[in-house]
Amino acid sequence: MSSAKLVAESGKILDAASKDAPLTVRGLTVSYGNKPAVFSIDASIPVGSMTAIIGPNGAGKSTFLKGALGVVPRLSGEVRIFGKLFEDARDRVAYVPQRASVDWDFPARVIDVVLMGLYGSVGLFRLWRARHREQAMECLERVGMADFAERQIGQLSGGQQQRVFLARALAQNAEFYLLDEPFAGVDAATERAIVSVLKELKTEGRTVVCVHHDLSTVAEYFDRVLLINVRRIAEGPVETTFTAENLQETYGGRLAATHIDELHLA
Amino acid sequence: MSFIDYFISALFLQAGYNSALVAVGAGLLGLSAGSAGAFIFLRKRALVSDAISHATLPGVGLAFIIMVAFGSDGRWLPGLILGSAISSAIGLLMVEWITRKTRLTEDAAIGAVLSVFFGLGIVLLTVIQSMSSGRQAGLENFLLGSTAGMLISEATTIAIAGALAAAFVFLLRRPMTLVAFDPEYAATTGVNVRNIDLAMMGLALIVTVIGLKIVGLILIVALLIIPPVAARFWTNQVGKMIGIAALVGGLSGYIGAVLSAAEASLPTGPIIVLVAFGFFLISALFSPLRGGLASALRHQRFQRRVHRRQGLLSLARREPIYDGLTIRILRRAGMIRADGVATARGRIAAEKAARDEARWAMARRMLPDDSAIERYDGLTPIERMMTPDQIAEIDRMIQSAQNTAGAKA
Numbered sequence: 001m002s003s004a005k006l007v008a009e010s011g012k013i014l015d016a017a018s019k020d021a022p023l024t025v026r027g028l029t030v031s032y033g034n035k036p037a038v039f040s041i042d043a044s045i046p047v048g049s050m051t052a053i054i055g056p057n058g059a060g061k062s063t064f065l066k067g068a069l070g071v072v073p074r075l076s077g078e079v080r081i082f083g084k085l086f087e088d089a090r091d092r093v094a095y096v097p098q099r100a101s102v103d104w105d106f107p108a109r110v111i112d113v114v115l116m117g118l119y120g121s122v123g124l125f126r127l128w129r130a131r132h133r134e135q136a137m138e139c140l141e142r143v144g145m146a147d148f149a150e151r152q153i154g155q156l157s158g159g160q161q162q163r164v165f166l167a168r169a170l171a172q173n174a175e176f177y178l179l180d181e182p183f184a185g186v187d188a189a190t191e192r193a194i195v196s197v198l199k200e201l202k203t204e205g206r207t208v209v210c211v212h213h214d215l216s217t218v219a220e221y222f223d224r225v226l227l228i229n230v231r232r233i234a235e236g237p238v239e240t241t242f243t244a245e246n247l248q249e250t251y252g253g254r255l256a257a258t259h260i261d262e263l264h265l266a
Numbered sequence: 267m268s269f270i271d272y273f274i275s276a277l278f279l280q281a282g283y284n285s286a287l288v289a290v291g292a293g294l295l296g297l298s299a300g301s302a303g304a305f306i307f308l309r310k311r312a313l314v315s316d317a318i319s320h321a322t323l324p325g326v327g328l329a330f331i332i333m334v335a336f337g338s339d340g341r342w343l344p345g346l347i348l349g350s351a352i353s354s355a356i357g358l359l360m361v362e363w364i365t366r367k368t369r370l371t372e373d374a375a376i377g378a379v380l381s382v383f384f385g386l387g388i389v390l391l392t393v394i395q396s397m398s399s400g401r402q403a404g405l406e407n408f409l410l411g412s413t414a415g416m417l418i419s420e421a422t423t424i425a426i427a428g429a430l431a432a433a434f435v436f437l438l439r440r441p442m443t444l445v446a447f448d449p450e451y452a453a454t455t456g457v458n459v460r461n462i463d464l465a466m467m468g469l470a471l472i473v474t475v476i477g478l479k480i481v482g483l484i485l486i487v488a489l490l491i492i493p494p495v496a497a498r499f500w501t502n503q504v505g506k507m508i509g510i511a512a513l514v515g516g517l518s519g520y521i522g523a524v525l526s527a528a529e530a531s532l533p534t535g536p537i538i539v540l541v542a543f544g545f546f547l548i549s550a551l552f553s554p555l556r557g558g559l560a561s562a563l564r565h566q567r568f569q570r571r572v573h574r575r576q577g578l579l580s581l582a583r584r585e586p587i588y589d590g591l592t593i594r595i596l597r598r599a600g601m602i603r604a605d606g607v608a609t610a611r612g613r614i615a616a617e618k619a620a621r622d623e624a625r626w627a628m629a630r631r632m633l634p635d636d637s638a639i640e641r642y643d644g645l646t647p648i649e650r651m652m653t654p655d656q657i658a659e660i661d662r663m664i665q666s667a668q669n670t671a672g673a674k675a
Contacts, residue, residue, distance in 0.1 A: 033369070071450045087456075095454040102448045106308065107498060107507050116447070119440050120455050147637040152502040160640065172455075189635045 020047055020082065022092075022176040022207040023068060028077035030060070030067040037063040040077070041232045045209055045224075050202050052212040052222040056251050059229040061211040062098065062180050069095055069178065081176065091120060094174035098181050099161045104154050111149040113164050114139055117171030139170040142200075144193050159190030166194060177201060179210045183217075195221055215263055218242055273528040277521070284421075285527040288413045291421040292480050292523035292538065293516045294428035296489060299477065300515020301435040302469040303490030304497065304508045308446035309463070313373060314361060315470040316487040317380040321357025322350035322475060323387020323483060326408055330394055341404070343420045343479060350475045350483075357383050358467050411482035411535030413523055420479060427476040431469055432512065442466055443504050480523065482535035489515060489542060496546040499553035514549075518542035570595055571645050575619060577601070581608045582620035622647055628660050628667070 023045040030038050038060035045051055053061045066072040068079050070086050081089040094117070114136040115128065122132060140146045143163040148156070156164065162182055169177060177198075183191050198208050198221070209226075212218065218225060218238065225242045227233040227250040234246045244263075279286040306315055329349025334340040357379050364375035391405055404412075435442075444452040445462045453459050470490060477486045497510035522538030554560045569591075577592040578601070587593055587606060596602045601612030608616060625648045630639055638651040648657060 066450065069454050071453045090454070090456050093454065095451060097448060097450045101450060103310075106447045107502050107504050108447065109502060112503065113447075116444055116451075119444060122440075144635065144637060147641065154502075157640070168451075189640070192635065 021045060021080070022047060022082055023209065024080045024083075025068055026078045028064065028067050028079065029075040030063050030072055031075050032063075036075070036230060038067060038228065039230050041228060043226055043232065043235055045207060045226075047207055048202060048205050049224045050198065050208045050210075050222045051224040051226055052210055052218050053226045053228065054212055054215070054218065054250065055228045055233075059250075061228060064228060065095075065178050065180055065209070065211060069093070071095075091172075092175045094169035094172040094177050096165050096169045096177070096179040096182060098184065099158065099165055100184075104156070104161060106153065108153050109149065110140065110145060110151050110153060110156070110164050111136055113153060114167045114171050117168040120172065136167075136171055139167040140164075142170060142197055143167045144189075157187070159186035162186050163190055163193060166197060170197070174206070176207045177209070179208070181211050181213065183210075183212065183214060215247070219263075269528050273524060276524040276527055284416075284418060285413075285524075287418055287421040287425070288416055288480075288527060289520050289523045291425040291428070292413070292534075293520035294425045294432070295473070295477050295480055296428075296493070296515035296517070296519025296522075296538070296542075297512045298428040298431035298435070298469075298515075299473045299486070299489040299519070300493035300497075300511035300513070301432050301508050302466070302473050303515070304494040304504075304511040305435070305442045305446055305466050306470055307491055307494040307498075308443075308504070309466060311372075311467070312487065312491045313376050314358070314467060315474070315490050317361055317376040317383075318354045318358050318467065318471050319474045319483045319486045320380045320387075321354040321383035322478060323353075323384055323408070324390055325349035325351065325353025325387075326405060326478070327387055327390025327394060328353070330405060331390070331397075334397065343417070343423060346408075347423075347475045347478070350478060351471060353383065354471050354474060358471060362464075407482070408478045409482050409484055410533045411478070411480050411485070411538075413480060413526060413534045414530050416479065424476050424480065427472065431472045431476075435469060435508070438462070438465060439505070439508065480519070480534055481538055482533075485535040485539045488539040489518065492539070492542040492546050493518065496542070496549040499549040499556045501555065514542065514545045518545060574599070575645055578612075578616045578619035579623065581612055581616035624664055625657065625660050628664050629656075632660065632663060 021044050023043065025041060025043045028038060028041045028043075029036055041064060043064075053064060055061050063072065067074050067077075068086075070079075079086060082092055086093070111133070115132065117139070118132050118135065122128070137146060137149060140149055143166050145160060145163050145167060148160065148164075153161065153164065166179070166182065169179075179198075182194050186194070198210070201208055210222070212222070219242065222238060224235070224237055226235045227241070227246055229250050229252070233250045234241050247263075276285055276289065279289065303315070306312060326346050326349055329346050330340040332349075333342060333345050338345075361372065361375045361379050364370055364378070365372045394405060441452070441457045441462050442465075444455070444457055445459050445466075449459045452462075473490060474483065474486050477489065481489055493515035494507065494511040496514050497507045500510050501507050518538050518541045522541040523534060525541070526532040526534040526537045549557065551558050552560075573589065573592040574595050576589075577587055577596045580587050580592075581596075581601070587596070587602075593602070593606070596612065597604070600609060601615055602608050626642065629636070629648065629652070633639060633656075642651065648660075652660075
């Protein structure tokens, strides 16, 4: 009883502090078994920003996203999306999972996957109409995949799969996009297509968060970084936070000093 | 009346009201099994439905014993169905609980629950056999199914429940598709993944318990899984796959029931499953989309296109051809003479192939992000994928590249 009250009160404080922020996280802890994958992470993502979540393998980058969205259960911590509980702000959020997380031999065409992004707005019982298909086609157009609409998804390359996933998220017409490793194992054409779509989203005033692993493109693609290695190391604008010192702390000995030199950091 | 005559009259519902009703009931059972099974197959949980079906047996036995204790004859089907539903629901929840709360994987949990429940059920059946009212109970028919002596009320119950289950699948098709394809994404869009999974398994449970009488608990999993597996060969769309699975399941149930009605010594469940397997075999071999024959033919055609292209490019570069298959293909097409020298036709084709290669190479450099480049399979002529204007532009670029190369030389 008393602990429930405590959570409710701390929630109120969090609400007041984060009225408009797309994502506010306090003390987020998620564990698999009895080992925390992320431990007590605080973060606050401002509106219209493009944030890269950076950290070594196994640092809990994906788990942080999943914990924030309630895809995996939280051990402790509070999350607010636009100042609300996720359940109450769901339709303002679109999530792009890692493409390796699904079986691409599933019986679906490209257009069918994009239409999944419209399930929420179409409802359980109504049938697809021409305008839904048009909407889905527009989203495919934006990621350069309109010519592939009728293809079986199993015939796509990795980069094309990633763009289909992005198109599905675009169909949700959300204000806040969370992407899990969108650039992992994709070709250069796909990387360019995705970056340009993400920058468009930012121009439209939407907020983007990506789990990212390529340090050499961080400064070019993003304006903020969240460095984590189970715990939060640093968070802030790229210019002040994406520093050699912070990277060394995030990656420990796993990042060679020469590699950091090559990044030409401030 | 011979077996064949009876089979044909039964197939067209002419063999009496009773067997017609049994056939329709089995058909509707197959329909619901095929459509519900489609999602279980896509969610890769076929084994869970096996645990569900084996977990029905203690419920059947206990329900019988309880009904006898209250003075009825114990064979009342709705009572037995209720008992089996309760015990298989307990089995299902145990599998779910073990997987969630311990570090055991689902297959281990299934193995444990399936065998323990089935063992308990067999013990109860043995006990019932020794009861005075149990000798004629015929509960062992629930293992492999039997339509002999089935009551009209029983067939009606099965038919109605089967139709309801199929309707339920239709209503839940969108969230179940989403959960089967991408559960994490589904969770973020507000779908309660756990409830959908339970609903999916609940459907398997309904199909199992209403199928006990006709197919039997050991083989019901086949009626859930074979139809969607057969359907998968025919289509790449979920919606169509469910429809085809429902059709295959329905036809299997119907034809199987008719067959076993025509020859009473044939057990119904195994016959239905064998009919379903027949549909599977036809699908696996002859489906034009994913069937084995069509795939083999497509692969052979593709191999021939590759060899033809390679051969023509070798001709264009005036290289000798050593590969036997390449030589045979070019010879048959009249591209080369027996001594390997290109014919006039071969020279034209070779030139065209070389030009096409050069154009594609330039196109790749000029338009790296164009979708035509992404869709190029390495063999299709460029005219079929790009506009004449684009090709003219590509030719201009090739020309100017050659000019600069010539100037340098």
